[in-house]
Amino acid sequence: xxxDGDTGDLSGLIDRLAPLHARKRGGLLxxxxxxxxxxxxxxxxxxxxxxxALNISRAEVHGVVTFYHDFRRxxxxxxxxxxxxxxxxxxxxxxxIEKAMQRRLGVAMGATRGDGAVSLEPVYCLxxxxxxxxxxxxxxPVARIDAGAIERIAAGVGx
Amino acid sequence: MSRVYISKDMxxxxxxxxxxxxxxxxxxxxxxxxxxxxxxxxxPLVEVETGEGRIGYGPVGPGDVAAVLDGTHANRLxxxxxxxxxxxxxxxxxERVGVIDPLDCDAYAAHDGWRGLDAARAVAPQAVVxxxxxxxxxxxxxxxxxxxxxxxxxxDAASDEKFIVCNADEGDSGTFADRMLMEGDPYCxxxxxxxxxxxxxxxxxxxxxxxxxxxAIETMHAAIERSARRMAPFTLxxxxxxxxxxxxxxxxxxxSIEGKRGQVRAKPPLPAIEGLFGKPTVINNVLSLAAVPFxxxxxxxxxxxxxxxxxxxxxxxxxxxxVKNGGLFEVGFGITLGELVNDIGGGTASGRPxxxxxxxxxxxxxxxxxxFHLPFDYEAFAGxxxxxxxxxxxxxxxxxxxxxxxxxxxxxxxxxxxxxxxPCRIGSTRGVEIMDRILAARNTALSSVRPEPVxxxxxxxxxxxxxxxxxxxxxxxxxxxALYSRSPARIDTGLTAQTDLLRDLCDTMKYGSLxxxxxxxPYPVLSALxxxxxxxxxxAPIQDxxx
Numbered sequence: 257x258x259x260d261g262d263t264g265d266l267s268g269l270i271d272r273l274a275p276l277h278a279r280k281r282g283g284l285l286x287x288x289x290x291x292x293x294x295x296x297x298x299x300x301x302x303x304x305x306x307x308x309a310l311n312i313s314r315a316e317v318h319g320v321v322t323f324y325h326d327f328r329r330x331x332x333x334x335x336x337x338x339x340x341x342x343x344x345x346x347x348x349x350x351x352x353i354e355k356a357m358q359r360r361l362g363v364a365m366g367a368t369r370g371d372g373a374v375s376l377e378p379v380y381c382l383x384x385x386x387x388x389x390x391x392x393x394x395x396x397p398v399a400r401i402d403a404g405a406i407e408r409i410a411a412g413v414g415x
Numbered sequence: 416m417s418r419v420y421i422s423k424d425m426x427x428x429x430x431x432x433x434x435x436x437x438x439x440x441x442x443x444x445x446x447x448x449x450x451x452x453x454x455x456x457x458x459p460l461v462e463v464e465t466g467e468g469r470i471g472y473g474p475v476g477p478g479d480v481a482a483v484l485d486g487t488h489a490n491r492l493x494x495x496x497x498x499x500x501x502x503x504x505x506x507x508x509x510e511r512v513g514v515i516d517p518l519d520c521d522a523y524a525a526h527d528g529w530r531g532l533d534a535a536r537a538v539a540p541q542a543v544v545x546x547x548x549x550x551x552x553x554x555x556x557x558x559x560x561x562x563x564x565x566x567x568x569x570x571d572a573a574s575d576e577k578f579i580v581c582n583a584d585e586g587d588s589g590t591f592a593d594r595m596l597m598e599g600d601p602y603c604x605x606x607x608x609x610x611x612x613x614x615x616x617x618x619x620x621x622x623x624x625x626x627x628x629x630x631a632i633e634t635m636h637a638a639i640e641r642s643a644r645r646m647a648p649f650t651l652x653x654x655x656x657x658x659x660x661x662x663x664x665x666x667x668x669x670x671s672i673e674g675k676r677g678q679v680r681a682k683p684p685l686p687a688i689e690g691l692f693g694k695p696t697v698i699n700n701v702l703s704l705a706a707v708p709f710x711x712x713x714x715x716x717x718x719x720x721x722x723x724x725x726x727x728x729x730x731x732x733x734x735x736x737x738v739k740n741g742g743l744f745e746v747g748f749g750i751t752l753g754e755l756v757n758d759i760g761g762g763t764a765s766g767r768p769x770x771x772x773x774x775x776x777x778x779x780x781x782x783x784x785x786x787f788h789l790p791f792d793y794e795a796f797a798g799x800x801x802x803x804x805x806x807x808x809x810x811x812x813x814x815x816x817x818x819x820x821x822x823x824x825x826x827x828x829x830x831x832x833x834x835x836x837x838p839c840r841i842g843s844t845r846g847v848e849i850m851d852r853i854l855a856a857r858n859t860a861l862s863s864v865r866p867e868p869v870x871x872x873x874x875x876x877x878x879x880x881x882x883x884x885x886x887x888x889x890x891x892x893x894x895x896x897a898l899y900s901r902s903p904a905r906i907d908t909g910l911t912a913q914t915d916l917l918r919d920l921c922d923t924m925k926y927g928s929l930x931x932x933x934x935x936x937p938y939p940v941l942s943a944l945x946x947x948x949x950x951x952x953x954x955a956p957i958q959d960x961x962x
Contacts, residue, residue: 281692282654282674289626289655316675323676323833325658326626342588342827343773343820347736347811348764380660380777380827382627383591384426385809386455386734386741395629399429 274309424451450599453743512599531708551727556700587776589807601638607704723749753787775804778935839933
């Protein structure tokens with residue numbers, strides 16, 4: 257994850273990444289994933305550069321960035337907790353866990369905490385549906401989340 | 416030195432399999448990482464290779480290594496495949512999952528791998544298509560369309576270029592079979608796609624995997640690289656989704672691979688005629704393609720010999736939610752819902768009575784136990800106002816609020832609608848409003864009270880627009896005003912009127928939507944209303960659910 261300051265070298269980044277994906281048919285999504293992988297989000301300033309590199313319109317790039325839930329237009333927190341809100345986790349007490357997680361981490365679902373330490377995001381199913389409630393904590397799967405697990409997650413993200 | 420087998424499936428890792436594997440490695444064991452056997456109540460599971468075969472222990476933790484290795488651990492299961500959960504299964508597609516190292520090419524070949532592809536390449540494309548037709552295989556993604564017919568259409572289409580696309584955008588809650596197969600036996604999917612390519616004359620294929628499945632993405636990348644020579648001249652690449660549920664709809668998925676917004680296309684033209692990049696395209700679910708190697712190697716008759724009515728072969732059923740023995744259960748069609756939930760699943764994990772099961776993911780119907788006699792079969796479920804979908808069964812105990820679940824179905828549709836057609840885009844938001852009025856009327860008995868926005872709705876909706884607009888949208892922002900702008904004074908917010916309105920809205924969505932997202936959202940909503948009317952403020956059940 258990174259701060260806004262790193263976007264200064266944005267054109268260098270796009271110059272480096274675009275050739276890897278421009279030749280692919282339908283390379284826009286892979287390129288956006290690559291940009292987000294590198295700097296943590298897809299800055300608005302990158303949109304015209306990507307459009308230029310792939311020879312498509314800025315509107316097309318903007319449309320795709322804003323359509324998909326995964327692409328961020330602002331940096332996430334240093335840690336990202338993606339908590340499942342789907343039916344199978346709800347059947348195993350997910351709603352109560354969601355409330356407790358928001359309270360313990362000090363951040364509302366779908367937001368980043370003021371100090372930038374952690375983002376709490378909803379996810380709709382991680383495919384671990386018999387062992388919920390589940391979360392991805394910085395990409396690591398965590399199952400059967402209970403009060404103890406919330407404490408461990410909070411400690412891990414420094415909250 | 417002992418050899419032990421420990422799963423590296425994402426679910427097993429979430430339960431602590433990595434730490435377990437490290438502990439056994441530290442104790443000097445040769446650790447083979449496999450897929451998951453598919454019964455999560457015994458995970459983390461370790462199987463120790465002995466003179467009498469593999470002996471399983473589970474659940475176990477890193478502190479149990481010594482007791483496992485000397486055979487004294489209390490959680491000794493013996494031969495895992497002899498457990499009742501596995502004895503009753505018919506594993507056609509999942510035969511190797513949990514048994515072999517998923518990326519070990521030699522192990523795959525030693526366990527009958529590539530026999531289907533060799534058999535297919537030994538005959539003409541039409542013969543392969545005929546075999547798939549004869550097997551009776553129907554699309555496992557949910558629609559149940561005959562796979563062989565789809566392949567025939569692509570085979571008959573004249574084109575300089577054709578594609579095979581695998582839909583691995585398994586977004587339905589309560590389903591994980593695609594994920595388990597890709598993580599546990601990736602070559603099986605690759606073999607199925609290579610057979611499809613030979614059958615229709617395609618040169619290149621795509622596997623579209625949702626981004627929520629990082630383990631499956633990694634495994635498929637590695638498997639494609641290692642099997643490139645075996646599947647040649649067919650080539651394959653992975654495309655990663657970006658968190659849009661609607662991309663599980665086949666035409667939205669094609670647009671997403673093309674690098675566009677994942678919006679649904681109007682049909683016709685069918686993808687089989689004008690699919691990816693405008694070319695004839697076979698698009699099938701992971702489970703459909705993974706069933707094909709068995710059909711080619713063992714024969715269409717062997718596959719069709721199992722099943723029920725027009726639903727032939729096996730279905731990898733996924734038992735999920737509040738269920739005691741959750742996991743993957745591959746079995747021939749025709750087993751009843753009650754057998755699956757009570758006999759196999761063992762009822763709820765919480766120990767409370769089962770109140771409802773949702774079959775087929777977020778767009779599937781809720782059924783009460785009085786309908787547990789239903790056989791698992793496409794037609795039987797359609798006849799009962801539901802669908803099999805991707806065969807996920809989510810179990811709820813008696814603490815569930817079915818009106819809340821109906822509201823969630825509408826909320827989910829609003830969050831995930833691609834926006835192309837009006838019944839889905841607008842109808843889902845109106846549906847949330849109606850459900851809020853019903854809930855408010857039910858809860859307060861003061862039907863004119865304006866409902867408070869329920870926590871969570873806006874955080875869901877504003878995900879689409881990124882964080883920059885988030886603060887403006889939450890806490891009384893314009894979205895809240897837009898949602899609740901119609902004065903309640905001008906409409907009858909009573910329970911009866913709102914329930915009628917809900918039915919009318921569901922009718923519009925069901926028949927007016929472009930795809931299954933808007934078209935099937937009425938299934939969970941109306942089934943909850945029909946089978947659990949007491950949760951919607953009705954004094955007593957309107958009708959007995961039994962036929």
